[in-house]
Amino acid sequence: MANARNKNLIWILVRLHAKERQKASSWTGFNISGSNEVEITKDNIGYLPTINAPATYMATVHEVLVQSLKIKNQLQLKSVILVFDQALYAKATEIQWKHDQRFKDIILRMGVFHTACTLISIIGKRFQDAALRDLCVEAGVVTEGSVSGIMDGRKYNRAVRFHKLMRLIWKGFLT
Secondary structure (H helix, E strand, C coil): CHHHHHHHHHHHHHHHCCHHHCCCCCHHHHHHHCCCCCCCCCCCCCCCCCCCCCCCCHHHHHHHHHHHHHHHHHCCCCCEEEEECHHHHHHHHHHHHHCCCCCCCEEEEECHHHHHHHHHHHHHHHHHHHCHHHHHHHCCCCCHHHHHHHHHCCCHHHHHHHHHHHHHHHHCCCC
C-alpha cells in the first residue's frame, strides 16, 4: 500500500512539474511503465447478443444467465461476473437461488450507482429518527418535499450533497 502511495505521489509531482512541456504519460501509462515484474495483458470486453424481449421479464433475465454460462464455457473461464441494476439484480439473484447448482459459476453484482443509493438509504433509515430529517430541512440544505427522497436514497445528487455537508460539519470545517 505504501509503495502504491509513493508511486502516485511521484506521478503527481512529475505531472505538476513543467506543465507546458509535459513528458509524463497518463496515470495508467505511468503505472504500466513502472511495473516491470508484472506481465500486462490486454483485456477483451464483449457484449451479449441482443435478446428481443423486455429486460424486466424473468425469462429474459434467465436467458441472460444461460447465455453467460455458454460464453463462460466457450472461453474456458472458471466463473463469470455479471453486473446489473438493482431491479434486474434482484431478479437474477432470485433465479440463481432457485437454480443454485446450474448457475454456481456466475457471480452477480449490483452496479455501483445502485449500491451507493442503497448505502444512502441505509444511512437515512438508520439516522432519520436521530434528527437527521429535521437537520436537512432546518439547515436549509433540503426542502421539506425532498427529505423523504434523500432518506430513501432516491434523490441521489441531493443526498450526496447533503451527506458531504454533514461530513464537513462533523469534521468541524463548517459551523
